[in-house]
Amino acid sequence: MNEIKILWVDDEIDLLKPHILFLEKKNYKVDTCQSGVDAVEKVKSEFYDIVFLDENMPGISGLETLSEIKALRPSVPVVMITKSEEEYIMEEAIGSKIADYLIKPVNPNQILLSLKKTLEHSRLVSEKTTSSYQQEFRKIAMDLVMTNSYEEWIELYKKLLYWEMELENIEDAGMIEILESQKVEANSMFGKFVEKNYRKWFDNEDHPVMSHTLFKELVVPELSEDTPTLLVVIDNLRYDQWKSIEGVINTHFKKTREQAYFSILPTATQYARNAIFSGLMPSEMERLYPKLWKNDTDEGGKNLYEKEFLEAQIRRMGLNITWDYHKISSLRSGKQLAQNFSSQKNNDLTVLVYNFVDMLSHSKTEMEVVKELASNDKAYRSLTQSWFKNSPLLDIIQQAQRLGFKLIITTDHGTINAKNPSKVIGDRETSLNLRYKTGRSLTYEEKDVFAIKDPKSVFLPAINMSSSFIFAKGDLFFAYPNNYNHYVSYYKNTYQHGGISLEEMIIPFAVLKAR
Incomplete structure (x- = not known):
């Protein structure tokens, strides 16, 4: 371990000599001072890995010292130590982005734990994650051979995604390479599974929820006369991309249910999304609604009649609901809906199709800058999250929360x-x-x-x-x-x-x- 330099600021620093000796025996270098003014001067002239800061000192207070230290060295972690348990002090300190908060009297092991938690967190998490995945690797390899139902494939895929997103934070290239090889093998086995079972899903009762049954089986049971529902279909949203934006949504909504469902083949918008809104498979749409369905070789847009398909499905099911449908394909149309979203509060169901992620995948094909920004799955997730945080869609979701909507988020298919x-x-x-x-x-x-x-x-x-x-x-x-x-x-x-x-x-x- 490289030498770690600590600045400990306390007007009674002499009483902390045993703590300092304990840390020095652990190979930490500790500088001390007895006032906020001295602490600021030391931080100006020296680079410290961490600062332990007493809150209650004569002269400038610990909170004032914290503010000045952060202005000088924003990235240096500061651990606040105080006798006071007053809530406003904790809130002020946390608001100033302290690394930890300790209540006096502190013992040496508390200090050591805070150091490890703050400075060695990444290394310890990395080692633990690597060790855990190594243990899980063999189980996943065995599961790959044994997995033989759509439920088991869903669980296995979720497990792979969990480890992918855990490993992406520790930058262990070797572990990530091993996981990638497991994903390749899993997709090879999954392809064989689908080839063997896809036809059967239309012949018997043991089948997953699929695009054409999604609305009837999963959406309709969630509709309520008392609570308006916002159904958001984000085009092209993979499961890992959903996980990357879920945390942002959780600030405003609490998840009550999550499950995976299967896109029909082809996993393409004109097939899968039309199937969602019509409640029909493509050949049925072609037969029953020849003016609405377009084949691959036909001219013109292939998803121009989603609203009409949905209207026909609602009528066919005998649903007595007020509803509306919106498709967002540009920043401008997204902002327009956000400005007028309150007008949707009297609907039982508001359906919103949001097309950004699909545009992102097409842009990656056509634009070198997007190829650079989304060079792999980790970057693709990050770019999706960045878009979402700054999109009109988040504004709409925030408004839906204030208006008391139930929120349903799904997609029509993913990408590879x-x-x-x-x-x-x-x-x-x-x-x-x-x-x-x-x-x-x-x-x-x-x-x-x-x-x-x-x-x-x-x-x-x-x-x-x-x-x-x-x-x-x-x-x-x-x-x-x-x-x-x-x-x-x-x-x-x-x-x-x-x-x-x-x-x-x-x-x-x-x-x-x-x-």
Whole structure:
């Protein structure tokens, strides 16, 4: 351990000699002084790792000294020591961002604990996290082999995400690399699981909540005549991104329920989100509402009629509710809704589709600066959190809390960082998505895909008699042989959706009540 320099400020410093000797035996270097004025002068001329500061001293008070020290050295941790247990002193000290607060008389071990907690917190947490993950690694490896139900896959994915977010804070490259390899293996096994079971989910009762059953099974039971409900569908929100913004929301809302549900295939907006609002699978939408449904090869926007689909579903279910629908695709439209949100308080249900995260993933593909800002999953989470903290959506959520809304947050599908190309050949009518293809005469690497040659069997539309669907597994993306190298370098390490991965298919649904 490098020598740690402590400044201890107390007008009765001579009485603390045993404490100082104890620390010096532990290889800490301790400077002392007896007034706030002297402390400020010492901090001006010396660099200290930590300051122990008595609150009650003659001359300038401990709180005044704290303020001056923080002005000089904002990053130096200060531990306040006081005889007083008055609440206002604690609040003042905490408001001034002290590192710790101790009540006299203090014993040497209290001081040592405060030092370790303040200065060695990162190292101790890192060592403990690494040790815990090493113990968990073998259990996860065994679970990967044994996992054989959608419930078990949800739990395993949540466990992987927990460790990913724990490890990202300790900067242990070796541990992070091991976890990444476990995620790759998990996605490989998950792809096989989906290929084996996806068709069965439409034939029997043992199936997860999916896009087309989400509204009926999870949203409608939460609606109440007494409490207005705000349903927010954040496009493209992965489970880890939900976890990155959850803490911000918890300031205003308390979570009462959280569960994962499964996006349908393709895990793409025009399929999954239309399924949420219609309560139907794509082939059913095509059959029942041909004027509202558009296939991949049709011209124009594919999600233009979500409100109409939702209206039809509400009518079909016989729900007697007042409701409204809003889609936000720009900062301007977000601000406009925030300014007028109070007008929604008399609705039983207000539905808000927010498109920012989808725009972020597309921008990463097209803009070098976003590629730099979201170079990996950790950065992608951080960028999502930063956006959310400064977005009109947070303003809307804050207003919803003040107006007593129940809040439901969910998404239509996730995304995966597409890292490896898989060659595919199709005709001019083949769809353009990088994680799934639909069309005639598709040629592909069989091991890389889940192929569905009869789309109607999983309620997908067939553009023509010989159409099929293929879905990329893991972190693959489809690339055409023509101009292959340019295509691969352009799309490698971009966030894509449409295929089969834990990140795309297992997605969050959370219910929260206003604090």
